[in-house]
Amino acid sequence: GVSHVLTLALQELSLLCKRDVNGVGMLYELLRSRWLQALLKIYECLQQYLGKRPAPVTLQARALSREVVELLHEAPPSGEVKELRRLLRSPHFKAALLSAHDTVAQKDFEPTLPPLPENIPENEEAMRIVCLVKNNQPLGATIKRHEITGDITVARVIHGGLADRSGLLYAGDKLVEVNGVPVEGLEPEQVINIL
Secondary structure: OHHHHHHHHHHHHHHHHHOOOOOHHHHHHHHHOHHHHHHHHHHHHHHHHHHHOOOOOOOOHHHHHHHHHHHHHHOOOOHHHHHHHHHHHOHHHHHHHHHHHHHHHOOOOOOOOOOOOOOOOOOOOOOOOOOOOOOOOOOOEEEEEOOOOOOEEEEEEOOOOHHHHHOOOOOOOEOOEEOOEEOOOOOHHHHHHHO
16 A cells, blocks of 8 residues: 555665765655654545445435334333334434435435526527535635626635635636526625625
């Protein structure tokens, strides 16, 4: 893996380091650093995990939970049976945990976009529908009013921000609608409030 390659590189660099080749000593110290070694181990672990791709046992945990509760009605009453029924019926368990499990297991967490109209003229400009979920983080893009057309456009995409990482927004893109609200005629400050 990566650790083995790093070990080989360190061996080669140690030979060059003895000959005092420019910059090799600094590179050797960098590759020997504990934080880089730890980072590479984390990387290898993540690669192994991604290779395994764990899959859910069931896609319908909520339905399975209801089935178990029904079966528990037929079981001889005991403290454990009563406690398990109470746990499986609790709203936190049913609504939060099992519902979240089923949503992730079914990969049903992407927003649903409305279909495009079928009667779009061929000479119409190409339009992309972009869906970015912010989760309390900034968008990572600035907007401005185009001097000539008056359109609201993306002025800049900030490196490393949500818009940049998604690869969906580019400087110069025209905003037509944000969260279902048309932006034509709005001031950039109003559009920012919608974002």
